[in-house]
Amino acid sequence: MDTEGTYDARGTGADRVPRPAGxxxxxxxxxxxxxxxxHPRRPQAGDDGVEAWxxxxxxxxxxxxxxxxxxxxxxxxxxxVSDRSLLVxxxxxxxxxxxxxxxxxxxxxxxxxxxLKLFTPGDWxxxxxxxxxxxxxxxxxxxxxxxxxxxxxxxGCGRLGNWPELFRRHVAGRxxxxxxxxxxxxxxxxxxxxxxxxxxxxxxxxILVASVAGGEIYQSQAVVNVIYTLIALGVLxxxxxxGRWRRLLADRSGKSAATASSAPAAPPEAPTxxxxxxxxxxxxxxxxxxxxAEVRTxxxxxxxxxxxxxxxxxxxxxxxxxxxxxxxxxxxxxxxxLHPSGARDLPVRxxxxxxxxxxxxxxxxxxxxxxxxxRRGSGIxxxxxxxxxxxxxxxxxxxxxxxxxxxxxxxxxxLQALAGRAAVLAVGGAGGxxxxxxxxxxxxxxxxxxxxxDFDLYGxxxxxxxxxxxxxxxxxxxxxxxxxxxxxxxxxxLLGPYAAVHGHFPGVPALRELLDxxxxxxxxxxxxLAAGGHQAMLRELEARTxxxxxxxxxxxxxxxxxALLDRPAFATxxxxxxxxxxxxxxxxxxxxxxxxxxxxERAHAEASRLLxxxxxxxxxxxxxxxxxxxxxxxxxxxxxxxxxxAETVRGVRRLRSVNAGAVLTLxxxxxxxxxLHTALLGAVGCCMAFSGVTTWDGKRFxxxxxxxxxxxxxxxxxxxxxxxxFTRALHGLRKLVTGKAVTRDAVTVRRVERERxxxxxxxxxxxxxxxxxxxxxxxxEHAPPLLVELGR
Numbered sequence: 111m112d113t114e115g116t117y118d119a120r121g122t123g124a125d126r127v128p129r130p131a132g133x134x135x136x137x138x139x140x141x142x143x144x145x146x147x148x149h150p151r152r153p154q155a156g157d158d159g160v161e162a163w164x165x166x167x168x169x170x171x172x173x174x175x176x177x178x179x180x181x182x183x184x185x186x187x188x189x190x191v192s193d194r195s196l197l198v199x200x201x202x203x204x205x206x207x208x209x210x211x212x213x214x215x216x217x218x219x220x221x222x223x224x225x226l227k228l229f230t231p232g233d234w235x236x237x238x239x240x241x242x243x244x245x246x247x248x249x250x251x252x253x254x255x256x257x258x259x260x261x262x263x264x265x266g267c268g269r270l271g272n273w274p275e276l277f278r279r280h281v282a283g284r285x286x287x288x289x290x291x292x293x294x295x296x297x298x299x300x301x302x303x304x305x306x307x308x309x310x311x312x313x314x315x316x317i318l319v320a321s322v323a324g325g326e327i328y329q330s331q332a333v334v335n336v337i338y339t340l341i342a343l344g345v346l347x348x349x350x351x352x353g354r355w356r357r358l359l360a361d362r363s364g365k366s367a368a369t370a371s372s373a374p375a376a377p378p379e380a381p382t383x384x385x386x387x388x389x390x391x392x393x394x395x396x397x398x399x400x401x402x403a404e405v406r407t408x409x410x411x412x413x414x415x416x417x418x419x420x421x422x423x424x425x426x427x428x429x430x431x432x433x434x435x436x437x438x439x440x441x442x443x444x445x446x447x448l449h450p451s452g453a454r455d456l457p458v459r460x461x462x463x464x465x466x467x468x469x470x471x472x473x474x475x476x477x478x479x480x481x482x483x484x485r486r487g488s489g490i491x492x493x494x495x496x497x498x499x500x501x502x503x504x505x506x507x508x509x510x511x512x513x514x515x516x517x518x519x520x521x522x523x524x525l526q527a528l529a530g531r532a533a534v535l536a537v538g539g540a541g542g543x544x545x546x547x548x549x550x551x552x553x554x555x556x557x558x559x560x561x562x563x564d565f566d567l568y569g570x571x572x573x574x575x576x577x578x579x580x581x582x583x584x585x586x587x588x589x590x591x592x593x594x595x596x597x598x599x600x601x602x603x604l605l606g607p608y609a610a611v612h613g614h615f616p617g618v619p620a621l622r623e624l625l626d627x628x629x630x631x632x633x634x635x636x637x638x639l640a641a642g643g644h645q646a647m648l649r650e651l652e653a654r655t656x657x658x659x660x661x662x663x664x665x666x667x668x669x670x671x672x673a674l675l676d677r678p679a680f681a682t683x684x685x686x687x688x689x690x691x692x693x694x695x696x697x698x699x700x701x702x703x704x705x706x707x708x709x710x711e712r713a714h715a716e717a718s719r720l721l722x723x724x725x726x727x728x729x730x731x732x733x734x735x736x737x738x739x740x741x742x743x744x745x746x747x748x749x750x751x752x753x754x755x756a757e758t759v760r761g762v763r764r765l766r767s768v769n770a771g772a773v774l775t776l777x778x779x780x781x782x783x784x785x786l787h788t789a790l791l792g793a794v795g796c797c798m799a800f801s802g803v804t805t806w807d808g809k810r811f812x813x814x815x816x817x818x819x820x821x822x823x824x825x826x827x828x829x830x831x832x833x834x835x836f837t838r839a840l841h842g843l844r845k846l847v848t849g850k851a852v853t854r855d856a857v858t859v860r861r862v863e864r865e866r867x868x869x870x871x872x873x874x875x876x877x878x879x880x881x882x883x884x885x886x887x888x889x890x891e892h893a894p895p896l897l898v899e900l901g902r
Contacts, residue, residue, distance in 0.1 A: 160405050163412060164383040168467055173496060173893040174885040176471050176489025178464040186483045196276055203271025207263055214259070226255045250317045257314035277352070286358055293353030297346045304345050315341055388422065394432070397439040410444035413455050416465035416529035421447040424530075424740075449528045449702065450551070456525060457548045461518035463525055468493045470522035472515065473900040476880065480867065481896050490883065490898045492519060492796075494532065494742045497771040498888040499795025500762050503881075504776045504807055509800035510879065511775045512543045514900040516748050519773055520544050523744050527702040533741055534704055535695065537725055538748030539711035539718070550704045554693055556721060557679045557710035563693040564683050565707065565721070567675075568615050569728040570694030574606035577615060580731050584724025585671040586664065587755035590783060594757060597664040600625075603654035607647040611638040614686045618675045625669035627658050674717040679710070695728050698743050699736050711749075723753040726772070730761025733770035743770045750774040751781040759786055763793040766888050779807045795886030797895075799867075801876035808872030815866045815884055815895045822860050827853040866895050 168177040213219050223242070227235055234248030235241050243249040268274070281292050303309045319327065319337060327333055350356065381387040381398075384405045389398035401418065404410045418439070425432045438446035445454065462471040469491035475481050492501075497519070505511050516538070523534035524545070536544045540555065547553050555561035567584075568577040578601035586597045604624045608616045616624065623631040632655065639648040658665055675684060685692075697703055707725060709718035729745045736743075747753065754774070765771050774794075776782065782790055791797065791814045799811045830852045832838040841852045867882055876882065879900055885893040 159408055160410055160412060160415060161384045164405070164415065164466075168464070172485070173887050173891050174490050174492070174883070174896070175485075176464075176469060176474075176491040177467050178469070178489075180488065183484055183487060193279070196272060196279070200271045200273060200276050203267040203273075206270075207267035211260065211263060214256075223252070223255075226251060250321075253310065254314045254317055257310040260310050282352075286354070290353045290355055290358050293349045293355070297349035297353075300345050300349065301342060304341070311345065312338075312341060388419075392426075392432075394436055397436045400439055400443060404444040411455055412463070412465045413525055413528050414444040416526070416531070417447060417449070418444070419466075420530045447530075449530065451528075451704075453528055455528070456521060457546055459521060460513075461521055463522055464491075465525055465529060467491075468495075468522070468526055468531070470518045472518060472883075473898045474902045476897045476899045478897045482894065485896060490896065492522070494526070494744075494771070495887045495889070496796055496885050497744055497773065498742070498769065499766045499886045500772045500774070500793065501796040501798060502774050502776070502790065502794040503798040503800065504779055504803055504811075505798075505800025505881070506777055506802040509802050510881075510900055511800060512538075512748055514879075515798065516746055516773065516775060517543050517545065519744075520746050521549075523746070524549055524704045526742070527704045530702050531742060533698045533702050533743045534746065535698060535707070535725070535729060535744070536705065536746045536748070537707045537709065537722060540708040542708070542748055544706055544746075544748065547706075550706045552693055552697075552703060552705040553708070554706070555708045556683060557714065558708070559682060561683075562691075564685060564691050566692035566694040567618075567684050567724065568605075569732060570692075570696035572609075574609055574615075575602050576731070578602035578605050580727050581724065582668075583727035583755060583757050584720060586667055587723055587727065587757060588719075588752055588783070589667060590785075592664055592667055594755070596662070597668055600654065600657075600664055600668060603650045607635055607639055607644065607651045610644045610647045611635060611642060612687070614690075617686045618672060618680070618684045622669060622672050622676050625665050625672060627655075627665070671720060674714070674720055677714065677717070679714065680717075695725070695732050699732065700738060700741070702741060719752045722747060722750070723755065723758075726750070726753050726758050727755070727761070729772070730758055730765065734761065734764050734768050736768060736770075739769040741769070744772065745770075746773045748775055750776055754782045754786060754790055756786060756789070759789045759793050762790075766795065778804065779810055795888075796884065798881050798883045799872050799876075800881045801878055803872055803876075805869045805873040808867075808869035811872060811882070811895075812865050812867055812869050817863045817865050818894075819861055820864050822862055824858040824860070826856040826858070828856055830854050 166179045169180055169182075171177055171180060210219075214222060217240075220240075223235070223240075230248070230251050234243060234245050234251065236244050243252050282289055300309070304311045307313070316328075316337070381390055385402045386398040389395070389401070401410070405415070421435055422432075425435050435447060448454065463469070464471075470493075471489050471491045474487060474489050475485045477486050503511050503515055516536075520534060520536045523532050526532035527534055536550075538544050540558070552563060553561070554563045554565050556565055567581060569580050571577050571580075575598075579598045582594050582597035582601050586592050587594050604621070605615050608620070608624070615621075620631065624635070632651070636648065636651060639651060657663060693705070695705075698705065707721075709721055711718045726745065726747060729743075733743055762772055762774075779787055779791075787810060791810060797811060797814055799808065803811075830841070832841050845851055872882060876897075881898050881900055882895050883898050884895040
């Protein structure tokens with residue numbers, strides 16, 4: 111497997127993977143710039159390819175927001191007038207304005223000329239309050255006066271009828287080109303009314319121009335034409351502003367580079383993402399040109415881009431390795447620095463992934479009052495920064511935990527493993543939904559004779575005390591009345607002497623004989639220790655012999671538990687020595703492996719729980735003891751029933767500080783000992799409650815998510831008592847017609863502290879296919895519990 115030195119940065123190579131448990135041999139590398147067979151499901155840019163996928167913006171948002179192409183939601187607008195009320199108000203204002211103007215023009219409004227007569231000479235008017243104009247100057251003044259009053263009448267009716275809101279909601283809200291067409295039609299109607307003298311505009315303008323420039327100006331036909339043109343343009347000018355005609359024409363002609371983003375545009379000479387600007391900035395133009403050609407010709411996929419970017423990031427810490435990476439890129443193009451397995455993609459994807467951000471989309475926030483307004487409708491995604499705090503999901507069977515959470519997370523981690531950024535260990539029942547065999551480097555089928563890999567009960571360690579501690583946690587960690595530390599001491603008293611004699615730890619049958627106190631096995635081990643001069647180990651064995659059968663001896667319990675693994679179905683598993691072929695979880699320390707362990711839950715349910723508990727204990731111990739923590743390591747346990755112990759809870763709490771995480775699913779929180787409920791919910795940073803949880807589980811989640819201040823509005827109706835006879839008669843008539851007494855509303859607004867999600871809401875109001883998810887990053891940033899529509 112040619113890794114081009116990329117994965118050797120951790121001081122290991124592909125040959126460090128236990129054989130035959132290592133990844134399958136890689137296929138020969140493709141020739142330089144060989145066409146790459148694209149995956150049936152292309153990157154999230156759809157059919158546009160990797161180039162458009164790279165150019166799609168990914169703004170930094172709150173934890174859990176699907177960043178790929180995210181567009182912030184417009185600010186929330188307060189609830190306004192309904193469309194029906196708005197239209198009725200506009201109609202009433204228009205009719206009222208027409209009525210007032212008709213009354214004015216026909217002289218039915220008294221004292222209508224009094225304000226005008228106060229500011230004009232008296233000899234322009236006939237005597238009396240109702241006297242009209244006597245001279246031409248009076249008639250001209252009346253024409254201008256009526257035009258000004260008409261403008262005030264239109265303005266007042268527009269304010270009273272809320273015309274601007276109608277325009278914003280039903281005209282401007284539809285955008286272009288409807289806005290331009292609507293305003294053009296309105297402008298044409300206005301021009302028709304103006305030139306037909308239905309609206310007083312032309313005559314008042316001509317009178318004003320004559321009063322300023324003199325009547326002789328109209329002797330020139332050219333001047334008259336200019337004035338008419340200015341009037342026509344003046345009438346259209348407000349409609350052009352409202353319809354944004356200038357911007358529309360500029361966009362259509364290509365003279366305006368309108369953009370929805372407020373960020374400044376990049377200079378024309380700045381390289382775009384598919385041109386690999388980071389390589390060009392470092393002077394690696396040949397490699398950048400080669401990769402740019404690979405992207406534009408479709409010979410690279412999103413995994414290749416993420417893998418090579420990661421290889422470049424790792425290589426910058428070792429400049430001497432960048433030359434080798436450059437040569438590999440020039441020779442193999444997008445196939446350079448391959449994963450040890452030689453794979454460039456998964457055989458199938460069931461979720462949406464964005465490898466540049468490491469996110470996998472689970473669904474979208476529902477339009478629900480529990481969700482903040484800004485988050486409604488936005489995508490929900492998980493990434494290593496969130497999984498690093500560990501995730502606990504609770505839901506009944508059939509709620510979608512495996513298909514809508516576990517499978518997408520395993521896929522995402524497997525893709526990141528192909529990019530060299532993560533390692534994943536998926537544990538579930540045989541025949542589960544964790545993914546096909548081709549999507550993993552190592553598949554351990556415990557209890558299946560056809561499995562090519564065994565499982566190392568001791569976690570690959572050679573220290574008897576460490577092996578005993580982890581094994582004891584897996585065997586008797588769920589026994590509440592038994593101290594796992596005493597059980598670890600018993601195991602260490604047997605594992606140490608056995609390893610000193612045989613050079614390896616005992617297999618399951620031999621360990622069972624020693625725990626049962628078989629005299630022949632113990633005597634043979636004692637004689638071998640004496641013959642080899644292992645006095646310290648001999649004292650350990652003698653101490654175990656003396657303690658056997660005493661009060662509180664954990665030996666019988668350990669023997670009963672190890673007997674669950676000493677079955678014919680497991681005869682070829684858990685072997686040790688030279689003939690052993692176990693897979694050790696320690697391989698996850700330094701290699702981006704994709705590992706799946708199938709447990710025989712149907713035939714050996716208790717043994718499966720024991721093994722799952724052992725895997726969890728080994729994972730937390732190995733992840734915390736890693737020297738190189740640059741690789742994100744994650745355990746995905748599809749069913750954590752009866753696997754969580756006090757020690758593993760402490761181990762899960764330590765994972766966030768060692769660049770590791772765990773995903774645990776439960777059918778109910780009661781599958782964990784009651785004394786560990788609070789500790790477990792406090793140890794994980796992300797909690798997820800699926801639809802169908804019980805009120806008891808909902809109560810625990812409600813306590814974890816706490817309370818928030820909300821504003822409540824209470825409306826109380828009080829009866830109205832009338833004192834006057836006429837008012838009482840009206841109230842009686844109203845009650846007779848409507849059947850209800852006359853009341854008035856008393857509104858009380860208060861701020862109270864309420865649970866974000868109550869137990870009853872979680873149990874009875876979550877729709878099918880939904881879940882409530884709270885998130886925490888490794889940096890401590892929180893996201894409130896959100897109602898998520900899964901799979902959307």
